[in-house]
Every structure is written in structure tokens, then in C-alpha cells.
Amino acid sequence: MSSNLLVELFVEELPPKALKKLGESFLxxxxxxxxxxxxxTDGAQTTVFATPRRLAAHITNVSAKAADKQIAQKLMPATVGLDASGNATPALVKKLQALGLDGSAVSQLRKEHDGKADILFLDVTQAGATLAEGLQKAIDEALAKLPIPKVMTYQINDGxxxxxxxxxxxxxxALHGSEVVPVSVLGLQAQKTTQGHRFEAKSSIIHITSADTYTNQLREEGAVIASFAERRAEIVKQLNAAAAKEHLTPIEDDALLDEVTALVELPNILLGQFEHEYLEVPQECLILTMKANQKYFPLLDANQKLTNKFLIVSNINPADPSKVIGGNERVVRPRLADAKFFFDQDRKKTLESRVVGLEKVVYHNKLGSQGERNARVVAIAKAIAEQINPTLTAKVELAARLSKVDLLTDMVGEFPELQGIMGRYYAQHEGLDNDVAFAIEDHYKPRFAGDExxxxxxxxxxxxxDKLETLVGLFSIGEKPTGDKDPFALRRQALGIIRMLIDTTLPL
Structure with a gap:
């Protein structure tokens, strides 16, 4: 008899960035x-459920017991198991006894030549595994194989x-249809009850009727959207609707979307805002701090310029959301103030005045400081410029010399992802030529396949x-990429050079 199977492990809040992979691996x-x-059975349909507080799997057409199957039990060479008269030797008798058989089983043996000698085989019927046995093994393996970098040790209820x-x-x-499958894990015995949303559930305990009523009961009684994909789609829908009311668009970020999906069980989108004065800071800084630190979705206008409004993905749906909105606005304000402070402080020093500071930054213990590396990049850049277009040599030399100095700024120290970008802003603030300013930002490109x-x-x-210096320097000290490791991204650097040479018309 086959029925649909549901397995759910109810836990404390799981790591959000790993939740999607944990759910997929569990299933x-x-x-x-x-x-x-x-x-x-063949044609079974599988569904994964993953929320901050649960991992679950739904599988259709699962049998209560596997079919028995015939197997050929290899015993030993015939010359070892049978004497000259064809009678069982003590070795064969002992083997049969180990299998729970007596001497009468000798007549059931058959010989089969394996290319070297005759081997004795015993055809036996192996009883199929019961679902309880099979599921116990499956759950144990599922937990053991979860892609978890670190685990914690804790005491179970017995203390x-x-x-x-x-x-x-x-x-x-663990439900097979409406019946509980008697399995256990982590000190827990399988049952029919689970819990819903921490704050929004109609009742603290939900009695699951059957494997097929799980999602509806969680949604209606527990205020939980169990499916990661459905919850993600609901967030996208609400984000777009909330942004449309303001005639704005939310920033697109799949990684952030996956993360907030893993943080909530019943999403509710709220609109927050901050003071206009913070918009004086480069929008990349504000966007990054809102996304990385607060998990907000900044809103952009029709020209893709940042506005002072953002969307909050909340896990609660209060009748009056003003306190939730106010709390989030109060929390984000110091983050934005920090970004503004860093921006203001960084502009008090010129990029040129920071160049000497690169001498104190170690690039590689075998290749010297960032200052020494910077000098090599300048020399290579000048040599290339003199061959391609000598009139650009001065700009190239300046851009190369200033290309890494934003690494010493407070803003990049706080947000390393902004290296190059902040160098361009600071260069423009100083009134440097736009060719130089954009070169400071662009010298990292292309950073990945398809990048501009x-x-x-x-x-x-x-x-x-920059890329040639990296390749030559690191190869010269033996830091070559291997089949599974490329810690300095040398393949990416080489591909970047190839792409620039192919996709542009450099007179080399």
C-alpha cells in the first residue's frame, strides 16, 4: 500500500543564508x-519546505513496505565448501549456520563459474524494508549530509x-498518509503535531491531519507559508506592489531576496524612509549599508537614482505598523550617519596624499607591499600607453598611481565591496579628469563573466x-591555480585580459 509521506523537523531559527540549500539537501x-x-515508486513527486524554523519534505507514492527480492548469496569456492563426495565441509556448515540455516540447505546450493573457479551460491529471498526502517535510515543520513559548516552541541530533554x-x-x-511513522532523531519521537508562526499563529500547537493537509494547515492555522519558493514569490509580489504605490522600483538583488525569504515565515512589506540629507552620500554606500546590515530594499526613481525610501520585509503583521516602521527607521539612521561620516572624513585628504600609505600595506610576503606593487602597475601601464596612444600616458600614469589608494579610506575599510567605486567619487570630488576617475573604478573590470x-x-x-602584474607576480612565486583551487582568482584575471584584447580594437 502506498501513500504520501511527510517529514518535518521543527527547530530553532536556522542560518538564513544556508536555509535554501539545507532544505534541498534534506529532501x-x-x-x-x-x-x-x-x-x-516510479513517478513520485517531491516537494521541499524550508522556513526559518523548519525543514520538511513531502513525497508522493511511498510504500509502507518494499517488495521482497531474490538475491544470490555468494558463499565460497566449491572446492572449499564440498569434499570429494559432494558433502558439506565444516567450513560450509559453519557458513550456513551463520546464515541461520542447517545442513539440509546444501541441496539448495548452486554452482556458478566466475571465470576462475566454481563458486557456491545460495538463492535467498530478502524481505523488503518497512517504511519505519527505511525512513529511520533516510532521516539519519539526511541530517548527517546537511551542508552545515558548523554544528552546535546541546542537551536533549532528558538532561x-x-x-x-x-x-x-x-x-x-513523520506521517504516511494520516499514520505516524515510528521514527526518532535528536532525542525526538515522531508525532502529528507541529508549531506555526511564533506570533501570528491561531494556536500554539497544530495537529496535522495527514501528509497532504500539511501546507494548508500551516497556512490557515499556523500563519506560515511553508514553501520557500512560494514565500519568495509572495515577497516579490508585495515588494513590487508597495513600490508601485510610490511610483518607484525596488532594487533587484536575488541574494538579498533569498536571505529575507529565509528570515520570515509570513512576509509583510512595510515602507520606511530616512532624511534627505543622507542622499548627499554616494548611493552605492547607502544601498550597500541598507542591504548588508539591515536587509532592506532601497527604492529607486525612474532614473535609477536612490530615493530616501526603502522597503522592510517584516515577519509580523500588526494592526498598527507604525512602531515597527519607526523602529526600523531609528535603527537605519545611525548606519547612514556612519556612511556620511566616513564620506566626509575621507574627502579631507587627497588621494595623492594617501599614496605613501600603500607602503605600509602588505600585498604578499614574497611580493612586497601594495606600494611596491603599485609602482609595478604604473610602470606596466606606462609601457602599454606609450605603445597604444602616447598622448594618454600622463592620464594613465596618474590613474594607475591612484588606483589602489581608496583601500586606505574609511569607507572602503568598512565596505570593501566599494573599492574602486569610492576612488572614482573621491577623484571627481578633487576635480580630476573624468578619464582618470572612471579608470580608477574600472580597472577592476571585468570582474566576472559577462561584466562590462x-x-x-x-x-x-x-x-x-593590473591584471598582468597580478599574473606575472603570483606565477613567479609559484602561486599557480590548481584543478580545484584558485585563491587569487588567476583564471579570472587571465580571462579578463583575453576578453579585453578580443572585444576591443587595441593597436597592439
């Missing part, structure tokens, strides 16, 4: 293990035994010089 290992035991898992587990549901190339020839030359 896949359970399915694979059950299939290997013949408990999942004596300790177990290891990513977060403390508090409940286990430097927007001018000065940037292209500095980018080539």
Missing part, C-alpha cells in the same frame, strides 16, 4: 535513501544526553596592467 537525501530501499545539530530541534513529524569592460582607453590600459 534529496531522504528521497535517494528511500528509493535505494525500494520504498518510493543527560547531548546531540549535535545546526540548531536545537524541538519537534519531529572599462568605459575608456585609460581604464582599459590600467586594467590590463
Amino acid at each position: 534529496q537525501t531522504i528521497v535517494d535513501t528511500l528509493q535505494s530501499q525500494g520504498l518510493v 543527560w544526553e547531548s546531540v549535535n545539530f545546526v540548531r536545537p530541534a524541538h519537534g519531529l513529524v 569592460l572599462p568605459r575608456n582607453l585609460v581604464g582599459l590600459v590600467v586594467a590590463l596592467a
Whole structure:
């Protein structure tokens, strides 16, 4: 008899950045293990559920017991198991006894030549695994194979035994149709009850009727959207609707979207705002601090310029959201104030005055400081410029010399992702030529496959010089990439050079 199977592990809040992979791994290992035991029939449909407080899997057409199967038990060479008269030797008798058989089983043996000698085989019927046996093995393997970099040790309810898992587990549901499958894990016995949303659930305990009512009961009684994909789609829908009311668009960021999906069980989008004075800070800084630190979605106008409004993905839906909105606005304000402070402080020193500071920054213990590396990049860039367009040599030399100094600024120290970008802003603030300013930002490009190339020839030359210096320097000290490791991204640097040479018309 086959029915649909539901397995849910109810836990404390899981790591949000890992939740999606944890859910997928949990489902896949359970399915694979059950299939290997013949408990999942052909055409079974699988569904993964993952919320901050649960990992669950739904599998259709799961058998209560796997079919029995015939197997050939290899015993021993015939010359060892049978004497000259064809009678069982003591070795064969002992082997049969170990299998729970007596001497009468000798007549059931058959010989089969394996290319070297005759081998004795015993055809036996192996009883199929029960679902309880198979699921116990599947759950144990699923937890053991979860992609968790670190686990924690905690005591289970008996107060004596300790177990290891990513977060403390508090409940286990295992239903085959409407029947509980008697399995256990992490000190928990399978049952039919789980918990819903921490604040919005209609009741603290939800009694799951059957495997097929799980999602509806969680949604209606527990105020939880169990499916990661459905919850993500709901967030996108609400984000777009809230932004449209303001005639704005939310910033697109799949990684952030996945992360907030892993932080809420019933999303509710709220609109917040901050003072206009913070818009004096480069929008990349504000966007990064709102996304990285607060998990907000900044709103852009029709010209893709940042506005002073942002969207909050909340996990609660109060009748009066003003306190939730006010709390988030109060929290983000110091973050933006820090960004403004860094920006103001950094502009008090010129980029040129910071160049000497690169001598104190170690690049590689075998290749010297960033200052020494900077000098090599300048020399390479000048040599390339003199061959391509000598009139650009002065700009190229200046851009190369200033290309790394924003690493010493407070803003880049706080947000390393802004290296190059802040160098361009500070160069423009000082009134440097736009070719130089854009080259400071663009010399990191292309950073990945499909990334745009430097927007001018000065940037292209500095980018080539920077990547050539990296490749030659690191290869010269034996830091070559291997089949599975490339810590200095040398392949990416080489591909960047190739792409710049192919996609541009440099007179080399």
C-alpha cells in the first residue's frame, strides 16, 4: 500500500543564508535513501519546505513496505565448501549456520563459474524494508549530509544526553498518509503535531491531519507559508506592489531576496524612509549599508537614482505598523550617519596624499607591499600607453598611481565591496579628469563573466596592467591555480585580459 509521506523537523531559527540549500539537501537525501530501499515508486513527486524554523519534505507514492527480492548469496569456492563426495565441509556448515540455516540447505546450493573457479551460491529471498526502517535510515543520513559548516552541541530533554545539530530541534513529524511513522532523531519521537508562526499563529500547537493537509494547515492555522519558493514569490509580489504605490522600483538583488525569504515565515512589506540629507552620500554606500546590515530594499526613481525610501520585509503583521516602521527607521539612521561620516572624513585628504600609505600595506610576503606593487602597475601601464596612444600616458600614469589608494579610506575599510567605486567619487570630488576617475573604478573590470569592460582607453590600459602584474607576480612565486583551487582568482584575471584584447580594437 502506498501513500504520501511527510517529514518535518521543527527547530530553532536556522542560518538564513544556508536555509535554501539545507532544505534541498534534506529532501534529496531522504528521497535517494528511500528509493535505494525500494520504498518510493516510479513517478513520485517531491516537494521541499524550508522556513526559518523548519525543514520538511513531502513525497508522493511511498510504500509502507518494499517488495521482497531474490538475491544470490555468494558463499565460497566449491572446492572449499564440498569434499570429494559432494558433502558439506565444516567450513560450509559453519557458513550456513551463520546464515541461520542447517545442513539440509546444501541441496539448495548452486554452482556458478566466475571465470576462475566454481563458486557456491545460495538463492535467498530478502524481505523488503518497512517504511519505519527505511525512513529511520533516510532521516539519519539526511541530517548527517546537511551542508552545515558548523554544528552546535546541546542537551536533549532528558538532561543527560547531548546531540549535535545546526540548531536545537524541538519537534519531529513523520506521517504516511494520516499514520505516524515510528521514527526518532535528536532525542525526538515522531508525532502529528507541529508549531506555526511564533506570533501570528491561531494556536500554539497544530495537529496535522495527514501528509497532504500539511501546507494548508500551516497556512490557515499556523500563519506560515511553508514553501520557500512560494514565500519568495509572495515577497516579490508585495515588494513590487508597495513600490508601485510610490511610483518607484525596488532594487533587484536575488541574494538579498533569498536571505529575507529565509528570515520570515509570513512576509509583510512595510515602507520606511530616512532624511534627505543622507542622499548627499554616494548611493552605492547607502544601498550597500541598507542591504548588508539591515536587509532592506532601497527604492529607486525612474532614473535609477536612490530615493530616501526603502522597503522592510517584516515577519509580523500588526494592526498598527507604525512602531515597527519607526523602529526600523531609528535603527537605519545611525548606519547612514556612519556612511556620511566616513564620506566626509575621507574627502579631507587627497588621494595623492594617501599614496605613501600603500607602503605600509602588505600585498604578499614574497611580493612586497601594495606600494611596491603599485609602482609595478604604473610602470606596466606606462609601457602599454606609450605603445597604444602616447598622448594618454600622463592620464594613465596618474590613474594607475591612484588606483589602489581608496583601500586606505574609511569607507572602503568598512565596505570593501566599494573599492574602486569610492576612488572614482573621491577623484571627481578633487576635480580630476573624468578619464582618470572612471579608470580608477574600472580597472577592476571585468570582474566576472559577462561584466562590462572599462568605459575608456585609460581604464582599459590600467586594467590590463593590473591584471598582468597580478599574473606575472603570483606565477613567479609559484602561486599557480590548481584543478580545484584558485585563491587569487588567476583564471579570472587571465580571462579578463583575453576578453579585453578580443572585444576591443587595441593597436597592439
